[in-house]
Each structure stands twice: as C-alpha cells, then as structure tokens.
Amino acid sequence: xxxxxxLQVSPAGTTSTLGTANPVSxxxxxxxxxxxxxxxxxxxxxxxxxxxxxxxxxxxxGFQNGLALAGDYxxxxxxxxxxxxxxxxxxxxxIYSIGFLVGWPLIMFxxxxxxxxxxxxxxxxxxxxxxxxxxxxxxxxxxxLMTIAFYLIAQxxxxxxxxxxxxxxxxxxAVFVVGIVMTCYVLFGGMIxxxxxxxxxxxxxxxxxxxLVLLAMAQFNFSPGALxxxxxxxxGADMLAPGxxxxxxLDAISLGLALxxxxxxxxxxxxxxxxxxxxxxxxxxxxxxxxxxGYFYILTFFIGFSAMALVGxxxxxxxxxxxxxxxxxLAEHTGGSAFLGFIxxxxxxxxxxxxxxxxxxGASSISHDLYVHVVKKGVSDEKGEIKVxxxxxxxxxxxxxxxxxxxxxxxxxFMVGLAFSIAASANFPALLMSIxxxxxxxxxxxxxxxxxxxxSLVLIVxxxxxxxxxxxxxxxxxxxxxxxxxxxxxxxxxxxxxxLLGPEKDAADKFESEKLRTYLGVGSEx
Amino acid sequence: MSKTKTNEILQSxxxxxxxxxxxxxxxxxxxxxxxxxxxxLMVVAYQKDTLKMPVGESLNLAIIVGMGIIxxxxxxxxxxxxxxxxxxxxxxxxxxxxx
Numbered sequence: 001x002x003x004x005x006x007l008q009v010s011p012a013g014t015t016s017t018l019g020t021a022n023p024v025s026x027x028x029x030x031x032x033x034x035x036x037x038x039x040x041x042x043x044x045x046x047x048x049x050x051x052x053x054x055x056x057x058x059x060x061x062g063f064q065n066g067l068a069l070a071g072d073y074x075x076x077x078x079x080x081x082x083x084x085x086x087x088x089x090x091x092x093x094x095i096y097s098i099g100f101l102v103g104w105p106l107i108m109f110x111x112x113x114x115x116x117x118x119x120x121x122x123x124x125x126x127x128x129x130x131x132x133x134x135x136x137x138x139x140x141x142x143x144x145l146m147t148i149a150f151y152l153i154a155q156x157x158x159x160x161x162x163x164x165x166x167x168x169x170x171x172x173x174a175v176f177v178v179g180i181v182m183t184c185y186v187l188f189g190g191m192i193x194x195x196x197x198x199x200x201x202x203x204x205x206x207x208x209x210x211x212l213v214l215l216a217m218a219q220f221n222f223s224p225g226a227l228x229x230x231x232x233x234x235x236g237a238d239m240l241a242p243g244x245x246x247x248x249x250l251d252a253i254s255l256g257l258a259l260x261x262x263x264x265x266x267x268x269x270x271x272x273x274x275x276x277x278x279x280x281x282x283x284x285x286x287x288x289x290x291x292x293x294g295y296f297y298i299l300t301f302f303i304g305f306s307a308m309a310l311v312g313x314x315x316x317x318x319x320x321x322x323x324x325x326x327x328x329x330l331a332e333h334t335g336g337s338a339f340l341g342f343i344x345x346x347x348x349x350x351x352x353x354x355x356x357x358x359x360x361x362g363a364s365s366i367s368h369d370l371y372v373h374v375v376k377k378g379v380s381d382e383k384g385e386i387k388v389x390x391x392x393x394x395x396x397x398x399x400x401x402x403x404x405x406x407x408x409x410x411x412x413x414f415m416v417g418l419a420f421s422i423a424a425s426a427n428f429p430a431l432l433m434s435i436x437x438x439x440x441x442x443x444x445x446x447x448x449x450x451x452x453x454x455x456s457l458v459l460i461v462x463x464x465x466x467x468x469x470x471x472x473x474x475x476x477x478x479x480x481x482x483x484x485x486x487x488x489x490x491x492x493x494x495x496x497x498x499x500l501l502g503p504e505k506d507a508a509d510k511f512e513s514e515k516l517r518t519y520l521g522v523g524s525e526x
Numbered sequence: 527m528s529k530t531k532t533n534e535i536l537q538s539x540x541x542x543x544x545x546x547x548x549x550x551x552x553x554x555x556x557x558x559x560x561x562x563x564x565x566x567l568m569v570v571a572y573q574k575d576t577l578k579m580p581v582g583e584s585l586n587l588a589i590i591v592g593m594g595i596i597x598x599x600x601x602x603x604x605x606x607x608x609x610x611x612x613x614x615x616x617x618x619x620x621x622x623x624x625x
Contacts (some may be wrong), residue, residue, distance in 0.1 A: 094592045095570060101599050102563045108603045109552040109559075113610075225584030232584075241578040241588040242570045249571040256567055260560075283610055287603045294596045301592075436549070512536055519545055520535075520618055522625070 017337045018319065018328060020168050024341025025348075032204075032349045033181055039196045043189035050382045051525070053190035053389060054121040054364050055274040058526065060195055062281035066288020069272050071198030072357040073100075073263075073289070074205055074296055076350045077158055077416065082297070083330075084323025086304020087316050090231070090239030093304055095246070097297040099256050103263025104290040111264055112286050113279040114435045117517055117524045121368045122361075123270040123427065127434045130510035131442040133373050139449040141369040143426035144267040146453055148362040149403070151266075151419040152355060152396075156404030157412045159351040165325070166344045175404035182356040183397030186363065187390055191275060194356050201346075201353035206292060208346040209299040212327065215334035216306035227302070230309040239308070251481050255417070258484030262420030265428030268361035279521055303327050310334070359396045366392035414465040417482050418456065425452030425487035433495055435518070438511040440495070441504035448495030452487055459483035535621060544617045551609060555602060566595055 047053050060068065078100060086093030119125035124140035156175055163174035185193045220226035231239055246252040263269065273282045307316060307326040311333050319325040328347075332340035367389035372380045426449045433440045433448070460466055462478035480486070516522045535541050569577065569591075577588035 091588055091592070094589075095567075098563070098566070098592060098595055101596060102559060105559045105599050105603050105606075106556055108606055109556045225582070228584045228589070237578070237586070240586055242574050246567065246571045249568060252567045252571060253564060256563060260563065280611070280615065283607050287600075287607045290603045291600050294600045298593065298596060513532060515536060515541075515545065516532060519541070519548065520622060522622075 017332065017340065018165065018325060022167065022337060022341040022344060024338045025167065025344040026341075028342055028345040029348050032200075032345060033352075036193075036197050036200065036352075037181070037184060039200075040185050040189035040193040043192035043196065047188070047190040047192055050121070050385055052192065053386055054271075054360075054368065055525075056191040056195050058275060058277050060275040062276055062284030063288050064195070064199060065272055065276050065281065065285035067202045067292065068195045068198035068275075069269060069285055069289035070292040070296070071200075071202035071205075071353055072268055072272060073293060074202065074350065075155065075158075075354045076162060076347045077154065079205065079209070079296075079300065079350060080162070080324045080327055080347060081322070083300045083303040083307065083327040084316070084320070084325070086301055087307040087311075087326035088313060088323035089243060089245065090235070090305075090308070091241050092243050092245035094297075094301050095242060097300060099259035100263070101290070101294055101297055102256075103260040104286060104293060106260060107264045107269070108283060108286040108290070110432055111270070111435065112273055112282045114518050115270060115431075116273045116276065116279045116282040117519075117521050118435075118514065119274060120525050121271070121274055121364050123267060123431055124365070124369045127430050127445055128373070129434070130507045130514055131434070131440075131445055131504070133378060135442055135446050137369040137373040139446045140427070140430065141365045143422065143430075143449050143453055144365040144369075145362060146457075147265070147267060147419050147423045147427065148358050148365075149399075150415040150422070152358050152362075152400050153403045153407055154412050154415040154419070155351060155355050155358070156400050157407050157410065159348075159355070160404055160408065162324075162351070163348060165320075166328070166347070171408055172405060175401055175408075178352055178355060179397050179401035179404065182352050182359060182400075183393060185352075185356045186360045187393045187397075191360060194360050195272075195275060197353045197356055201349050202292065204346050205350055206296060206299075208343055209296065209303065209327075211339075212331055212334070212343060213299050213302045213306070215339070216310060216330060217302070219306075219310060219334070224302075227305055227309060231305055234309065235313065248479075250479075250485065254480045254485035255482040257488060258417065258420045258424045258482045260424075261428045261488060262422075262424035262484070265423035265426070265431065266420075267365065267423075267427065268357040270431075271361045271364065272357075274525070277526075278524070300327075303330060306330055307333075355400060359393060359400065362396045363389050363392040366395075411470050414460060414470065417465065418460050421456040421460065421482055421484045421487060422453055424484045425456045425491045426450075427452075429488060429491040429495055433492075433499075437499075438508050439499050439503060441499040441502060441507055443502055443504075444495045444497075444499030447498045448491045451494040452491030455487035455490055456483050459487060531625070535624065538621070538624075540617065540621050544614070544621065547617075548614060551606070555606060559599070559602060562595060562598060566591065 082097045128136040159178045160171040160175045163169050164171045276282050307330040311329045316326045331343040371388045430445045430448050459478045464476040465481050467473050467476040579587045
C-alpha cells in the first residue's frame with residue numbers, strides 16, 4: 001500500500017463514500033490479512049499432532065478462549081444487522097439481540113464443563129461416549145454439518161454483498177478472497193491460528209465499536225439521556241419501546257428458544273471448549289465470553305440509536321432497507337472516511353474469522369467423527385486423521401466458495417435462523433440428554449437428532465420465512481416463523497420415548513463409571 | 527484405578543452430594559434464566575404499555591429492563607463461576623484425595 005494512495009482520503013461530505021474503494025479500509029484489511037497469515041505461519045510450525053490441530057494443544061487460557069468464543073459468535077451480521085435493526089425499528093432491535101445473549105448462561109450451566117471433561121475434539125465425542133459409536137457419529141455429523149452449511153451460506157453471501165457495497169469490489173472476487181484466506185488459516189494453522197484470528201478480530205471489533213460509540217456520544221456530551229431525547233424529538237417516544245416486533249407470542253417464544261438453545265448446540269462454539277486445559281478454564285471462558293458479547297450488544301444498541309439520531313432513518317434506508325449500513329454511515333458521520341475505512345475493514349475481518357471457525361469445526365466432524373469412527377471403526381493413526389482433516393478443510397473451502405457463488409442474490413436471511421433451529425433441535429437435545437440422563441439410548445439419540453434436523457428443515461420451508469418471503473406464496477402452511485418450538489420439543493419427546501421403549505443396558509452401566517470423568521475430570525483429555 | 531475403588535467413590539455420600547448439588551444449582555439457574563427471558567418476551571407481547579413508563583427524565587422502563595437482562599445474564603454466569611470455584615472445586619479436591 002503506497003503512501004500516495006493513503007493520502008487520497010476524501011473528506012467527509014454530505015454524500016457517502018460507501019461503495020467506492022476506500023484506501024484506509026484496503027490498507028487496514030491488507031494489514032489484518034498479513035498479520036493473521038504470519039500468525040498462521042507461526043502456528044503451522046506448532047501444529048503437528050491431532051490435539052494441536054483440533055484443540056490448539058489444549059493450551060489456550062480461559063480468558064483467551066473467552067475472547068475467542070466472543071470472536072466466533074459476533075458475526076458481521078450481528079454487528080451491522082442488529083445496529084441496523086435498532087436504527088430502523090428502535091427498541092425492537094434490542095429484543096432481537098438479547099435472544100443471542102441468553103443462550104450463553106445455559107452453555108455454562110448445562111454443557112461447558114461436562115463437554116470439556118468427556119470429549120476430545122467434537123461434541124459427538126460426548127454423545128457417543130457410552131452409546132454405540134457408528135450410528136451416533138453418523139447422526140451427529142449430519143446435525144453438525146447441516147448447521148455449519150446453512151451458517152456458512154449466510155456468511156459467504158453476506159460477505160460478498162457487504163464487500164461489494166463497502167469497497168466496490170466484485171461479489172465473486174470477495175467470495176474468493178474470503179474463501180481462500182480462511183482456508184489458509186485452517187489448513188496450515190489449525191485451531192491455534194483460528195483461535196488467534198478470533199482473538200484479534202474480537203479485540204478489533206470491540207474496540208472499533210467502542211470508539212464508534214464514544215465518537216457518537218461526544219455529540220451528545222456523553223449523556224445517554226440526551227441521545228434518547230434526540231431520538232424522541234425526531235421520531236417519537238415509541239421508538240424507545242417495543243413496537244411491532246412481537247405480534248404473535250408463540251412466534252417470539254419459538255425464535256427465542258432457537259436462539260437460546262441453538263447457541264448451546266453450535267458445533268464451532270462447542271468445539272472451543274476443548275482448547276482449554278480443564279473444566280475450570282472452560283467455565284471461566286464462558287463468563288468472559290458472556291461479558292464481552294453482552295457489552296457488544298449494548299454497544300450495538302447505542303450505535304443504532306446514534307445512527308438514527310445523527311444520520312437519520314431516511315438516509316440509512318436509502319442505502320439499504322434493512323438498515324445494514326447504519327453503523328458504517330455513523331462511522332463516516334462521526335469519524336470521516338478514514339474511520340469508515342477502519343470499521344469497514346473490521347467488518348470484513350469479522351466475516352473471515354467466523355467462516356474459519358465454521359470450517360474448522362466442519363472439517364473435524366468429517367475427519368474425527370466420520371472418517372475415524374465410521375470409516376475406520378475407531379482405529380486410525382493420528383497422521384491419517386490429520387491428513388483427512390486437511391483434505392476436508394480444502395473441500396469445505398471450495399464448497400464455501402461454491403455455495404457463495406450459487407446463492408448470489410438469493411434471499412438467505414432465513415438461513416441463520418435455520419442453522420440455530422437445527423442446532424437447538426438436532427444437536428442440543430441429544431447432547432443434553434446424553435449428559436444428564438442415564439436411560440438415554442443409541443436409538444433414542446439417533447431418532448432425536450434425525451427428528452430435530454428433518455422437522456427444522458421441512459417446517460422452515462413451510463413457514464412464512466421461506467414459503468411467503470422466498471417463494472412468494474400468499475399464505476404459509478406452517479404458522480411460526482422459526483420452527484424450534486415444534487422441532488426441538490419433538491426431538492426431546494422422540495428421544496425420551498424411543499429410549500424408554502428399548503432400554504440399553506450397556507449404556508446405562510457405562511453412565512455410572514462415566515460420572516467419575518464428568519464430575520471429577522478423572523481421565524479427561526489433557 | 528481399580529474397579530472397587532471406582533465403585534467406592536461413586537457410592538460415597540460425598541460424591542452423590544456433589545453431583546446432586548451441581549445439578550440443583552445448574553437447573554435452578556437454567557430455569558431462572560428461561561423464566562427471565564420468556565417472561566420478558568411475554569411482557570413485550572402483552573404489556574407493551576407498562577414498558578413505555580418513563581423512568582427519570584429521558585429513560586423508560588423498556589430500556590432499563592433490556593439493559594438489565596443483558597447485565598443479569600452476565601452476572602448469573604459470574605455467580606455460577608464463584609460457586610463452582612469455591613464450593614464445587616473444593617468438594618472435588620476432597621473426594622480426589624481418596625484416589
């Protein structure tokens with residue numbers, strides 16, 4: 001990046017420079033990629049064993065993992081999307097963002113410690129611990145891979161569109177850049193590189209958002225009251241209270257459950273608990289992550305309202321009906337185009353980090369669950385396993401690029417909701433029941449996972465989100481926007497009934513001896 | 527570890543109490559969290575006007591409650607960590623002494 005280019009920063013004018021190549025953002029983005037690729041190079045030298053590739057040698061501290069978890073979870077969609085939702089719809093955006101936070105305490109109370117103590121690399125390790133390996137591994141990897149695939153499509157399409165809007169770069173080029181760079185992280189640096197990419201991204205995103213809020217609040221003499229008064233004056237007091245977001249309470253509960261319990265069933269989040277040395281560090285990392293994510297949603301709330309008050313709803317809606325550009329317009333308004341460039345490149349880095357985490361967890365599901373425990377029946381040398389994991393990474397990288405290109409211009413907004421619904425319905429019930437219920441059986445687990453996955457998929461197609469919004473039909477066949485209320489409840493019920501109908505003595509016996517490992521950490525992976 | 531030793535620990539009162547306490551706390555906190563969040567959604571659905579009540583000069587109840595839930599979610603994980611670090615870990619240490 002030459003100095004000459006850096007000097008061409010255009011002054012903040014009345015019209016936005018969004019969509020033109022911003023030299024600051026290009027410079028910062030290249031710096032980010034250079035630093036993270038250097039870290040990948042450094043991590044590659046330390047990535048030889050399976051535990052290093054999948055779990056960073058279990059050497060990440062509780063605090064570092066907390067930041068990395070936050071980095072994995074705070075997507076560009078939540079940064080730009082939630083700030084935008086607040087900027088357009090006011091308080092309703094906060095209701096939505098709260099749903100993404102309340103799952104974290106449940107991860108703490110229900111899964112983090114048993115997961116760390118019982119498992120090795122994937123959450124299927126825990127489900128399969130005392131059940132029959134093959135059927136469980138096949139079913140859980142289907143649940144994992146479906147969650148990852150839909151999440152990945154939403155991220156890749158989001159990346160392409162966002163970068164096109166921000167930098168004026170072609171959609172296709174953006175998708176290729178994201179796909180290739182993140183594949184490099186995972187392929188060469190495994191979990192060590194992925195963890196550090198997440199940490200750097202989390203620090204960049206949190207500090208960028210903090211500076212943005214400070215710059216905006218400076219215009220209100222740092223008084224939140226003055227900000228809210230300005231919103232009230234321009235748009236009325238109703239903006240500061242719940243509006244039309246919840247019209248049907250069942251709809252709200254169903255989406256709420258998907259977000260809350262789906263968080264505790266996201267494979268790339270669950271996998272991170274294997275990177276810390278023990279259960280104590282696992283619990284600390286949830287506390288740290290919850291704090292940072294909560295803080296982040298408070299920031300997006302202020303960013304949204306500041307954008308509404310300072311930039312104006314109309315100017316935001318002109319660029320994007322959903323308000324996705326609100327945070328960026330606010331950045332330009334308060335800090336000029338140089339700061340806009342900074343925030344834009346942070347958003348880009350955010351996407352890269354999230355897709356890297358997804359790809360790594362997908363690759364471990366393919367290599368550890370499917371290859372080792374299904375194809376090789378549990379006996380495989382470490383070298384062979386890592387080789388398969390690396391091939392799976394390349395395959396997923398190509399797949400991510402392919403899916404990004406195929407779904408260009410499609411309405412993929414429902415896919416995040418679908419990913420959460422599958423995570424809440426296919427992954428979470430089986431994981432929870434395997435941890436707490438002695439009578440849980442192989443058949444119960446498989447049927448529960450299959451029920452949760454299929455119902456999520458079928459019902460979302462019949463729901464207003466796809467049947468009406470995507471296919472353009474007048475009326476939906478299934479009334480709820482998110483199917484989790486039905487699909488998750490069914491997954492629990494099917495799992496319980498199937499287990500009660502055919503008890504599995506072996507599994508129940510092993511449950512007792514497994515307790516030593518679950519609660520005391522005796523024999524846990526070091 | 528020998529099978530008898532394992533069984534001894536599994537059957538011991540201390541271990542049973544440990545497991546029972548762990549799930550009593552975890553499940554109580556889980557239901558509390560579910561209650562707070564679902565309760566909030568229900569208030570939003572049925573009692574919108576209550577949330578519009580002004581608090582102080584510029585704030586209203588909705589903002590206080592929303593921010594409060596974010597803070598609560600974080601604090602409750604903190605309480606759990608405090609409990610686990612001080613009580614759970616101590617009990618585990620005590621039981622492991624016998625190993």
